[in-house]
Amino acid sequence: xxxxxxxxxxxxxxEMIQIENLNRTFHHAGNEVPVLKEINLDIQEGACVILKGVxxxxxxxxxxxIAGLDKPxxxxxxxxxxxxxxxxxxxxxxxxxxKIGMIFQHFxxxxxxxxxxxxxxxxxxxxxTMKEIEQKVDVALNxxxxxxxxxxxxxxxxxxEKQRTxxxxxxVAGPNIILCDEPTANLDRDNSLLFIxxxxxxxxxxxxxxxxxxxxxxxxLSFESTIVPMFDGxxx
Amino acid sequence: xxxxxxxxxVIVYLLAESILFVLLLVALVVSLKVMFKWDFEKFTPxxxxxxxQAYLVSTIILLVFAMKFLLIVYFIFSIDxxxxxxxxxxxxxxxxxANEYGSxxxxxxxxxxxFLTLWLYVHFYDMxxxxxxxxxxxSWLFSFxxxxxxxxxxxxxxxxxxxxxxxxxxxxxxxxxxxxxxxPLPFGLNITFLLVLYYLLYALVMLSIKTKxxxxxxxxxxxxxxxxYYAVVxxxxxxxxxxPTHKCxxxxxxxxxxxxxxxxxxxxxxxxxxxxxNAITTLWLKQxxxxxxxxxxxxxxxxxxxxxxxxxxxxxxxxxxx
Amino acid sequence: MKKILPLxxxxxxLGIAAVIFISVAKNEQPVTIVKGNTAKKPLPxxxxxxxxxxxxxxxTEKRNxxxxxxxxxxxxxxxxxxxxxxxxxxxxxxxxxxxxxxxIDTKRWIDARKAWYGRTDKTAMHYGFGAREHKTEDSIxxxxxxxxxxxxxxxGNPKIRKMLLGx
Numbered sequence: 001x002x003x004x005x006x007x008x009x010x011x012x013x014x015e016m017i018q019i020e021n022l023n024r025t026f027h028h029a030g031n032e033v034p035v036l037k038e039i040n041l042d043i044q045e046g047a048c049v050i051l052k053g054v055x056x057x058x059x060x061x062x063x064x065x066i067a068g069l070d071k072p073x074x075x076x077x078x079x080x081x082x083x084x085x086x087x088x089x090x091x092x093x094x095x096x097x098x099k100i101g102m103i104f105q106h107f108x109x110x111x112x113x114x115x116x117x118x119x120x121x122x123x124x125x126x127x128x129t130m131k132e133i134e135q136k137v138d139v140a141l142n143x144x145x146x147x148x149x150x151x152x153x154x155x156x157x158x159x160x161e162k163q164r165t166x167x168x169x170x171x172v173a174g175p176n177i178i179l180c181d182e183p184t185a186n187l188d189r190d191n192s193l194l195f196i197x198x199x200x201x202x203x204x205x206x207x208x209x210x211x212x213x214x215x216x217x218x219x220x221l222s223f224e225s226t227i228v229p230m231f232d233g234x235x236x
Numbered sequence: 237x238x239x240x241x242x243x244x245x246v247i248v249y250l251l252a253e254s255i256l257f258v259l260l261l262v263a264l265v266v267s268l269k270v271m272f273k274w275d276f277e278k279f280t281p282x283x284x285x286x287x288x289q290a291y292l293v294s295t296i297i298l299l300v301f302a303m304k305f306l307l308i309v310y311f312i313f314s315i316d317x318x319x320x321x322x323x324x325x326x327x328x329x330x331x332x333x334a335n336e337y338g339s340x341x342x343x344x345x346x347x348x349x350x351f352l353t354l355w356l357y358v359h360f361y362d363m364x365x366x367x368x369x370x371x372x373x374x375s376w377l378f379s380f381x382x383x384x385x386x387x388x389x390x391x392x393x394x395x396x397x398x399x400x401x402x403x404x405x406x407x408x409x410x411x412x413x414x415x416x417x418x419x420p421l422p423f424g425l426n427i428t429f430l431l432v433l434y435y436l437l438y439a440l441v442m443l444s445i446k447t448k449x450x451x452x453x454x455x456x457x458x459x460x461x462x463x464x465y466y467a468v469v470x471x472x473x474x475x476x477x478x479x480p481t482h483k484c485x486x487x488x489x490x491x492x493x494x495x496x497x498x499x500x501x502x503x504x505x506x507x508x509x510x511x512x513x514n515a516i517t518t519l520w521l522k523q524x525x526x527x528x529x530x531x532x533x534x535x536x537x538x539x540x541x542x543x544x545x546x547x548x549x550x551x552x553x554x555x556x557x558x
Numbered sequence: 559m560k561k562i563l564p565l566x567x568x569x570x571x572l573g574i575a576a577v578i579f580i581s582v583a584k585n586e587q588p589v590t591i592v593k594g595n596t597a598k599k600p601l602p603x604x605x606x607x608x609x610x611x612x613x614x615x616x617x618t619e620k621r622n623x624x625x626x627x628x629x630x631x632x633x634x635x636x637x638x639x640x641x642x643x644x645x646x647x648x649x650x651x652x653x654x655x656x657x658x659x660x661x662i663d664t665k666r667w668i669d670a671r672k673a674w675y676g677r678t679d680k681t682a683m684h685y686g687f688g689a690r691e692h693k694t695e696d697s698i699x700x701x702x703x704x705x706x707x708x709x710x711x712x713x714g715n716p717k718i719r720k721m722l723l724g725x
Contacts, residue, residue, distance in 0.1 A: 023281070071288070074281040086276070086287075091366050423578050424585020433577045440570045447563050459574075 015078075016177060016208040017043040017066060022075035022085075024061055035061045037233040039075070045176070048199070048209040050218045053230035059212035062230075063179050066210065067100050068092035079177070097122065101170030105182035107162045109169075111155035115146060118154055119168045126173070136172050144168035144198060160191030167198055178202060180211040192217055199223075240399045243321070245314035250392060252307055256300045257389050263296040264382050271375040276367050290371065294359060297378060301352045308345050309498060316489050324404035328486035329412070334405045337395035344388050346505065351381045353509040354516055361523045370521060408484035412469060421466055434460075434467040438540050441511075445529055450515045457515075460536075461508050468500065468543065475546040480558040500542055507535030588616060589635075596631040600658040600667035603635050610637045612645035613683055620660050622681045622688055624670055627656040639670065640685035640707045647708075659689040666691075675703040678713065678722050686713030686722070 022039040025032050036058045043049050051059040064070040065077050068084040077085040079099060084092055109118050119140055123133045141147040144167040149157065157165065163183065170178055180199075184192040192215065200223045203209060211218060219227070229236045240246055270286045270293065315332055319325040322334055332338035355377050362370040412420070421430055437460040444453035469485050476488050476496060488497035511532040518524045551557055590609045592601055608617045617623050617637040624642040627633045629651050636642040639659055646652045657670035662679065670689065674697035679688025687703050698706070706712055713719050 021279070071284060073284060074279055076279050083279075085279070087366055088363055088368070090363060419585070419587055424581045424583075424587070425577075426581070429577050429581050433574060436570055436574045436577065440567070440574065443563060443567045443570060447567060449567070452567070 015042045016045040016047070016080060017041070017210070018076070018078040018081075019062075019066070020076040020078075022062075022065065022077060023073045024058075024065060024070070025073045035233050036065070036072070039233075039235060041228065041235065043208060043210060045208055046203070046206045048203050048221070048223065048225040049211070050221075050225055050227045051210065051212040051230055052214065052218070052227050054214055056232075057230040058233040059230055060181050063102075063181050063210065063212050066177075067102055067179055068096050097125070097173060099175050100177045100179060101173065101175040103163070103166050103170050103178065103180040103183050105185045107166045107186070109154040109162055109165055112153065114151050114153050115141070115157070115161075115165045115168075116150045118165055119172050122169060122173050136174070137168075140168040140172040143171055143201070145194075158191075159187050160194060163187055163191065163195055164198070167195075171202075175207075177208045177210070180209070180213070182213055182215075183211065184213065184215045184217065189217075196221065238397050238399065239401055240318065240321070240396050243314075243318060245310075245317045246396050249307070249310055249314050250396065252303070252310070253389060253392055256303055256307070257385065259296050259300050260382055260385060263293045263300070264379065267293045267297075267375050267378055271372060274371060276371075287368075290368070294363075297355070298359070301356060304352055305349065308349060309502075311345065312486075312489055312498075316486065318399070321401055322399060322405055323401065324407055326407045326487070327484060327490060329408040329484050330405040331399065332486070334400065334403075335395065335398040337391055337398060341388065341391045341395050344384065344391065348381065348384050348388060349505070350509050350512060351377070351384065354513040355381060357513045357517045357525070357528075358521065360525075361517065361521055373521075408482075408487060412483040412485075421470060422462070425466075427471055430463065430467055431471060434463050435540075437463055438536065441536060442533065445511070445533055448524075450518045454512060454515045457508055457511050461504060464504055464539070472543040472546055474558050475550050478550065478558070496542075500539060503535045503539040503542070507532050507539065510535070592633045594631050595627055595633045598627045598631070598656040600625050601633055608635045610635065610641050610682075612636060612641040613638070615682070618682065621662060622679070623660050624689075625658040625667075627658070629654045637682035638685055639675065639681070639687050639689055639703065640712065641683055642670070643704050643707045661691045662688050664691040671700045673700060674698070675700070677706070684714055 019039050019041040022036055023034065024036040025034045027033070039058075039062060041049075051062060053059050061070070065072050065085065066079070068077075068079075068087065072085050075085070076083055079095060082095060084095055087095065110121070113121075116137055119137050120133060123136060126133075128136070138147070141150060144164040146161060146164040146168055149161055149165075152161075154162065154165065163186075184195055187195060196217065199209060199211075200221075203223050203225075218225075241250075266289050270290050273282070274286055274290075275283060276287075312328060315328040315338075318331045319327050322331050325331045325334070332342055355374065358370055358374045358377060362368055362374050419426070421427075425433065437456055440456040441453065441460050444450075444456055465485070469483050473484060473488060474480050474482060476493055477484075485501070486497070487493065488500065489495060490497075510528055514525055514528050514532070547557070588607050588609045589603065590611055592603075595601060603617065603623075605620065606616050606618055609615070610617055611634055615637060617635055619637075622638060624636045624639050625633055626636070626642055626646055628649075634642075634645070636645065642657065642659075646655060646657075649655070658667045659670040659673050660666070661668050661673060668689070668691050673689040673691065674693045675687040675689055676694070676697055677686050679686055681688055685707065687707070690697060711718050713722065
């Protein structure tokens with residue numbers, strides 16, 4: 001049975017992300033604007049899913065709902081069986097901090113901080129000692145191939161280096177899920193290909209990856225991935 | 237119209253109370269609707285809308301309740317200010333007894349603050365569960381508090397409207413002075429026994445916190461606040477005023493005494509409210525908050541130390557007691 | 559420490575109980591009001607242990623003391639007839655109250671409204687209105703005495719004092 005694992009007599013799903021009948025409607029100037037309509041999607045552990053669609057198809061909104069940054073109008077979003085769409089902010093933040101890493105289109109780094117400091121930030125509320133934090137930061141910087149720019153201020157990095165810093169920041173807490181929103185929109189072709197290589201490494205590590213993009217480079221990845229086309233808030 | 241209603245302090249106070257009341261009324265209407273339709277297990281648009289409204293209601297209530305704590309301080313300040321225009325009143329004591337509403341209103345306000353604190357505790361625990369486990373309990377408690385606040389709102393206007401600035405009131409020496417030969421202290425206590433009881437009850441409160449005996453804590457804290465009132469009025473207060481015949485719980489709110497009344501009574505009541513709320517939620521919801529119990533310890537200890545310090549300083553300076 | 563704490567709790571509770579018990583046992587409060595006097599008779603009272611609710615002083619002698627009995631039987635005690643008059647003023651049941659006063663001449667309790675009052679007698683609060691059962695040349699009735707009390711025409715007023723006593 002696709003997507004299910006038996007442990008003794010108990011059937012346990014290995015779906016990392018489950019989305020059921022998800023809807024999101026925004027209200028603007030007295031009008032209702034449905035952005036997501038009846039989305040149903042199961043993403044298995046270790047899978048790489050590309051949400052493909054033009055601007056306005058609802059990809060970013062879907063990623064926000066998966067990350068728990070927004071709440072749906074109706075429907076379920078389950079992360080490892082936990083209904084993140086229903087969790088109070090306190091628990092949603094906790095789950096997001098432990099299980100989800102996000103990479104944004106505009107990187108969202110602190111320009112006045114250096115690479116190491118930017119990558120450290122997610123671990124500040126974790127309760128770890130400084131030594132433990134430094135170790136995790138070093139591992140993340142190596143994974144993202146940006147260790148050589150550790151002390152460089154973020155404002156002085158190139159686009160590709162900023163993106164790799166953002167990757168390191170997304171990985172530092174050791175999340176199982178990586179969400180990428182238009183990760184190559186501000187990169188040139190070479191840096192985009194470098195980014196895809198890093199994604200390949202992350203996929204090999206067993207991370208579950210969801211990418212929202214309209215970049216054609218993601219149509220033919222060299223590792224196993226699933227393209228989920230979206231149009232007008234629906235999966236087509 | 238009563239001239240008291242044109243006093244700046246009264247205008248500000250009643251306006252603030254009115255705004256808070258309207259906010260609470262809105263919160264009550266929404267809260268009741270949410271409470272009766274609430275089903276957290278559902279993922280329907282209606283349930284999500286209810287959850288958003290529940291969050292809005294909680295935010296409004298939190299804001300209003302926080303303001304209520306500030307407002308009671310302002311209430312005391314206002315009635316103290318009114319003592320300048322009410323004949324015979326030297327402090328808030330005379331003003332609060334200017335009509336039959338005053339004392340009842342003050343006690344009601346203190347009781348409301350206890351329930352507000354309890355709501356804050358239940359809200360805290362509710363927000364720390366994944367499924368808003370105590371949402372309904374919190375909502376029922378809020379509905380009950382609203383009824384008390386409704387009564388308080390009516391009494392506020394009745395009280396201030398009924399203060400007659402042409403009729404003299406009694407000052408604190410008439411109110412708290414005793415009949416010759418009569419003993420105003422409870423249980424027939426004399427001052428020595430009153431102080432012994434005061435410190436013993438404080439010790440019992442501390443011990444019950446340390447040994448986590450909830451029911452004992454509730455009983456001892458209620459007794460302590462009862463005895464502490466008499467101890468402050470009939471003993472420690474005389475050292476604040478440095479006059480053995482000056483017995484009044486209100487004069488110490490004035491600038492002459494460095495507003496120490498706010499600190500003393502504030503620490504006593506805040507410590508009691510937090511402690512009792514923590515104890516009630518321990519028994520009711522089986523939830524306890526150790527950090528808040530520490531705060532109770534510090535607040536009540538500060539109160540006892542401050543009271544004792546006034547006596548000690550007087551004795552050190554003068555070599556005798558009053 | 560953990561073993562000592564429960565013992566300490568018990569010790570403190572016992573201490574509190576002892577303090578309260580001893581205080582309650584020793585408690586003797588002066589009498590201010592006696593309830594249940596539906597027969598509306600004058601009641602005996604303990605001198606130096608009964609309070610006058612108007613001047614708040616203890617009543618030190620029976621002479622010129624008075625009692626007011628409300629229609630429901632509640633009874634108050636006064637050390638001076640003028641205290642009773644002033645205290646009764648504006649009580650809703652004033653006209654229906656039974657008033658007693660201890661007379662100087664017959665040394666017994668008499669109806670205060672039927673008593674005769676001097677103006678220069680020695681009374682507890684120095685108003686000067688001593689009560690008698692029998693009329694004398696200078697004595698005034700209850701209504702006149704009440705009027706003088708409210709108009710301040712008593713020995714407590716220096717002008718009246720000078721007029722009546724010449725000093």
